[in-house]
Amino acid sequence: MPAAAALSLPPLPHRTPLPAAPAVSPPHSTSASLKRLCKDGDLRQALQQLTARAPPPRREHYGWVLDLVAARRAAAEGRQVHAHALATGSLDEDGDGFLATKLVFMYGRCGRVGDARRLFDGMPVRTVFSWNALLGAYLSSGSAAEAVRVYGAMRASVAAPDGCTLASALKACGAGGDARCGAEVHGLAVKNGLERTTLVANALIGMYAKCGLLDSALRVFEWMRDDRALEALALFRGMQSAGFGMNSYTAVGALQVCAELALLSLGKELHASLLKCGGEFNIQCNALLVMYAKCSRVDSALRVFRQIDEKDYISWNSMLSCYVQNGFYAEAIEFFGEMLRHGFQPDHACVVSLSSALGHLSRLNNGREVHAYVIKQRLNTDLQVGNTLMDMYLKQFDEAVSLFAEMQMADIQPDSVALVSILVAIAGLSSLTKGKQVHGFLLRRNFPIEGPVVSSLVDMYSGCGSMSYAVRVFDGAKCKDIVLWTAMINATGMHGHGKQAVDLFERMLQTGLTPDHVSFLAVLYACSHSKLVEVGKYYLDMMMSKYMLKPWQEHYACMVDILGRSGQTEEAYQFIKSIPVDPESVVWCALLGACRIHKNHDLAVVAANKLLELEPDNPGNYILASNVFAEMGKWNNVTEVRTRMAERGLRKDPACSWIEVGNNVHTFTARDHSHRHSEAIHLKLAEITEKLRKEGGYAEDTRFVLHDVSEEEKIDMLHKHSERPAIAFGLISTCPGTPLRIAKNLRVCGDCHEFTKLVSKLFEREIVVRDANRFHHFSGGSCSCGDFW
Numbered sequence: 001m002p003a004a005a006a007l008s009l010p011p012l013p014h015r016t017p018l019p020a021a022p023a024v025s026p027p028h029s030t031s032a033s034l035k036r037l038c039k040d041g042d043l044r045q046a047l048q049q050l051t052a053r054a055p056p057p058r059r060e061h062y063g064w065v066l067d068l069v070a071a072r073r074a075a076a077e078g079r080q081v082h083a084h085a086l087a088t089g090s091l092d093e094d095g096d097g098f099l100a101t102k103l104v105f106m107y108g109r110c111g112r113v114g115d116a117r118r119l120f121d122g123m124p125v126r127t128v129f130s131w132n133a134l135l136g137a138y139l140s141s142g143s144a145a146e147a148v149r150v151y152g153a154m155r156a157s158v159a160a161p162d163g164c165t166l167a168s169a170l171k172a173c174g175a176g177g178d179a180r181c182g183a184e185v186h187g188l189a190v191k192n193g194l195e196r197t198t199l200v201a202n203a204l205i206g207m208y209a210k211c212g213l214l215d216s217a218l219r220v221f222e223w224m225r226d227d228r229a230l231e232a233l234a235l236f237r238g239m240q241s242a243g244f245g246m247n248s249y250t251a252v253g254a255l256q257v258c259a260e261l262a263l264l265s266l267g268k269e270l271h272a273s274l275l276k277c278g279g280e281f282n283i284q285c286n287a288l289l290v291m292y293a294k295c296s297r298v299d300s301a302l303r304v305f306r307q308i309d310e311k312d313y314i315s316w317n318s319m320l321s322c323y324v325q326n327g328f329y330a331e332a333i334e335f336f337g338e339m340l341r342h343g344f345q346p347d348h349a350c351v352v353s354l355s356s357a358l359g360h361l362s363r364l365n366n367g368r369e370v371h372a373y374v375i376k377q378r379l380n381t382d383l384q385v386g387n388t389l390m391d392m393y394l395k396q397f398d399e400a401v402s403l404f405a406e407m408q409m410a411d412i413q414p415d416s417v418a419l420v421s422i423l424v425a426i427a428g429l430s431s432l433t434k435g436k437q438v439h440g441f442l443l444r445r446n447f448p449i450e451g452p453v454v455s456s457l458v459d460m461y462s463g464c465g466s467m468s469y470a471v472r473v474f475d476g477a478k479c480k481d482i483v484l485w486t487a488m489i490n491a492t493g494m495h496g497h498g499k500q501a502v503d504l505f506e507r508m509l510q511t512g513l514t515p516d517h518v519s520f521l522a523v524l525y526a527c528s529h530s531k532l533v534e535v536g537k538y539y540l541d542m543m544m545s546k547y548m549l550k551p552w553q554e555h556y557a558c559m560v561d562i563l564g565r566s567g568q569t570e571e572a573y574q575f576i577k578s579i580p581v582d583p584e585s586v587v588w589c590a591l592l593g594a595c596r597i598h599k600n601h602d603l604a605v606v607a608a609n610k611l612l613e614l615e616p617d618n619p620g621n622y623i624l625a626s627n628v629f630a631e632m633g634k635w636n637n638v639t640e641v642r643t644r645m646a647e648r649g650l651r652k653d654p655a656c657s658w659i660e661v662g663n664n665v666h667t668f669t670a671r672d673h674s675h676r677h678s679e680a681i682h683l684k685l686a687e688i689t690e691k692l693r694k695e696g697g698y699a700e701d702t703r704f705v706l707h708d709v710s711e712e713e714k715i716d717m718l719h720k721h722s723e724r725p726a727i728a729f730g731l732i733s734t735c736p737g738t739p740l741r742i743a744k745n746l747r748v749c750g751d752c753h754e755f756t757k758l759v760s761k762l763f764e765r766e767i768v769v770r771d772a773n774r775f776h777h778f779s780g781g782s783c784s785c786g787d788f789w
Helices: 031-040 043-051 059-072 075-087 098-109 113-121 128-140 144-155 163-176 179-191 198-210 214-224 227-241 248-261 264-277 281-294 298-307 313-325 329-341 348-360 364-376 383-395 397-409 416-429 432-444 452-463 467-476 482-494 498-510 517-529 533-545 553-565 569-578 585-597 601-614 619-631 635-647 678-696 711-718 723-733 750-762
Strands: 656-661 664-669 740-744 767-770 775-779
Touching: 031 043, 031 059, 031 601, 043 059, 043 075, 059 075, 059 098, 075 098, 098 113, 098 128, 113 128, 128 144, 128 163, 144 163, 144 179, 163 179, 163 198, 179 198, 198 214, 198 264, 248 264, 248 281, 264 281, 281 298, 281 313, 298 313, 313 329, 416 432, 416 452, 432 452, 432 656, 452 467, 452 482, 467 482, 482 498, 482 517, 498 517, 517 533, 517 553, 533 553, 553 569, 553 585, 569 585, 569 601, 585 601, 585 619, 601 619, 619 635, 656 723, 664 723, 678 723, 678 750, 723 740, 723 750, 723 767, 750 767, 750 775
Parallel strands: 740 767
Antiparallel strands: 656 664, 656 740, 767 775
């Protein structure tokens, strides 16, 4: 029997039309694998997998490969995909023209406009997307007049033009100098309410400018109601009137405005004008480089950079910043190496960009080298450098806190950016003492506690388990914006106070503030952790019908969680099937969590299979699937899943718990004896366990050990879970009655939950535990979560 078949289960009972649970198949045979190949740009492997599929590929599979072919302009491979679609009959079944439209688009991008036209003419159904694809094909080939004729034919058809259609038509009119047709398109844009969208407005400006009607272009800018855009066009208009007789400084000023407003179309026109008139090339190139960076055109920025003969610090730093701003972090590091090889040593601006790239790549060893360089070159007195280094260290929270202390010793007054960063770090550490110190620092310096700082304080206090301080900060805020309300709603829900979170949301609405996606996410999260099913349904409907907000995947996941936590796992599955978009991993993860709790194992396998299909490289998915099979007692399947996980080089994050005592954070991992008080901790832990057994009736629940080992080994493994030594250390290191605040990076297991409840009762301690899911407030033998998390 193949490995995949060993994981398949029989169909779910009494459910129609629910299909049988699919087998957990090898990742390389899944849709997700093909999608990943296309995303990675591996055209050869993607083609091989597409044409080798049985049964025939679905149309979205063709779509992914055709998008890659179009991006590569690989006409030969595109014809191969076209032939395969014909051979399998997929084009014959293309009722809405999706696949044919993809082919038209592909041929257009590959410069095969004749093939695109022939395919388009043979389409029985032509949607607006089909027309747009053909328009784009003619525009790409430089056939502006033919593009205008295609637009005219579309207007005579039943298809209604959208913003993309109008923008393409305007580009064609501008390229052909057809101002009359452009004005007609403009009129239709006004009629359809599209003239002020960024896409159409930019196309209108470009069309009027190319047709020499700069007054009309100016009026479009006036509609955009942005004085900086007016300034940019006024500069450009003056250049045009003078026959492009501009100087370098005028051009740089216009390019700076284009960069600030991301006006790529106008920036390109300025670039073309500069090439004609010449000037001080380096100054212009640096401004062009920044403009392309702000418009997310890294390739264009790099071409400009390579054209600079005498590159200075501004040129190198601008290109490095371009990579970082647009998320090309690895390329930024490589470019930095090139900069060093050319003899340029890092300055202030370079350190800022480099630290940001290293932080995103989690390359903290290199980051520490940069930090050492900063100190050596005496750049550590610069506020922006300090802020960026702190942001880099946020992956290691304790180092961020130490850096904040360094800034204070250097008498650097932190700004709001630094303060928000340090508060995020403190929340990650759950270090209430350090949080209070920073709050006190703000009060002593009379720093304005408003805007992002006050909302970060609320997040920090709630993240450290102190809702009383979070409420105090919230109530004391003079101006409560949507961010602060959302932070308070989220904090309240995270601590299990769902009804209070709902009350806060209603109070926010009464102030006249308009909720956004994040505030709805906060209230839905609160509903899920308090099993407020009808309230959750009400807010999801309100979000869509009243505020016209399209839900994110996270909103759908919250609704699945709300239904699942209340035991309605079948209803949650039906809800997933009704979602108008393809559900992503976060949705299936919510269903899997609910099925695991309510023992709906068949449906849990459906969710587990979906997770492995969607994210085959996420180790957390394999752990979840493994745990589901372990609870079913299917140890062969557990071994198989974990073997596949190992074959992909994936590793589970080790469990880790930490507790703050005094002014220090102490960290514990499972089966770790490295703490300097390890012997005393484990003696105390043995004493605690014995007391719980004798006075609390505690008996280890070995169902939560997901390994096929003996009962004795399971009991031993339970007592080595990382939160237990943290609790023991807290008891021996603090005075009786002192609350203990513990954080854990993973979910608390059921046995440790029961263990902590009994400790809170028999040792008369309030214990606050933050795990990966929520906060647990243990007191007197009970937990705020109601034993459901």
